[in-house]
Amino acid sequence: NAGVTQTPKFRVLKTGQSMTLLCAQDMNHEYMYWYRQDPGMGLRLIHYSVGEGTTAKGEVPDGYNVSRLKKQNFLLGLESAAPSQTSVYFCASSSFFAGELFFGEGSRLTVL
Amino acid sequence: GESVGLHLPTLSVQEGDNSIINCAYSNSASDYFIWYKQESGKGPQFIIDIRSNMDKRQGQRVTVLLNKTVKHLSLQIAATQPGDSAVYFCAENIGNTGKLIFGQGTTLQVKP
Numbered sequence: 001n002a003g004v005t006q007t008p009k010f011r012v013l014k015t016g017q018s019m020t021l022l023c024a025q026d027m028n029h030e031y032m033y034w035y036r037q038d039p040g041m042g043l044r045l046i047h048y049s050v051g052e053g054t055t056a057k058g059e060v061p062d063g064y065n066v067s068r069l070k071k072q073n074f075l076l077g078l079e080s081a082a083p084s085q086t087s088v089y090f091c092a093s094s095s096f097f098a099g100e101l102f103f104g105e106g107s108r109l110t111v112l
Numbered sequence: 113g114e115s116v117g118l119h120l121p122t123l124s125v126q127e128g129d130n131s132i133i134n135c136a137y138s139n140s141a142s143d144y145f146i147w148y149k150q151e152s153g154k155g156p157q158f159i160i161d162i163r164s165n166m167d168k169r170q171g172q173r174v175t176v177l178l179n180k181t182v183k184h185l186s187l188q189i190a191a192t193q194p195g196d197s198a199v200y201f202c203a204e205n206i207g208n209t210g211k212l213i214f215g216q217g218t219t220l221q222v223k224p
Contacts, residue, residue: 103155
């Protein structure tokens with residue numbers, strides 16, 4: 001069982017570059033989330049989706065965009081990366097809203 | 113404001129002892145609480161949850177206690193093992209907002 005899979009696992013960007021993080025889940029979950037985790041801080045919600053074709057802003061959405069074209073996939077985009085976006089990004093999914101979340105292994109992004 | 117906090121950033125216990133990890137929350141509208149365990153380099157994993165209409169819930173070697181009067185949550189781990197070494201996060205689901213707010217985490221170190 002794959003669960004939640006994130007790609008890539010590591011990425012280094014230069015300031016101003018763009019990239020997309022891909023999240024895929026095979027549990028048929030309606031709800032998907034993107035969090036970022038920074039040292040000394042808990043996870044902070046960037047964006048989330050309550051179903052295919054829907055997205056909504058979380059606590060720290062600025063500088064990020066998301067899309068949920070297929071139920072199993074949730075993409076997180078950075079249009080113009082900034083050093084403040086250096087972080088570990090976690091995707092998660094759940095069968096009910098903000099309930100038990102199943103997390104991926106994380107994607108470590110460094111912006112130089 | 114909303115906050116979920118853990119009282120101690122680091123907890124060190126002897127193997128075989130019981131561990132107690134504490135969490136304080138400030139939002140009385142929170143109705144669902146979850147404890148997650150995060151091992152180094154991995155995504156958080158669900159441990160146990162509790163709804164606001166309960167004050168205690170037990171799992172395998174773990175117990176969560178909820179005291180709504182003082183807005184306090186604790187995770188008790190019985191007979192702590194080296195494999196329990198990780199960062200533990202509490203998270204609260206604030207009513208109809210659907211937001212899952214994470215605390216900053218407590219690092220549990222198990223001494224052999």
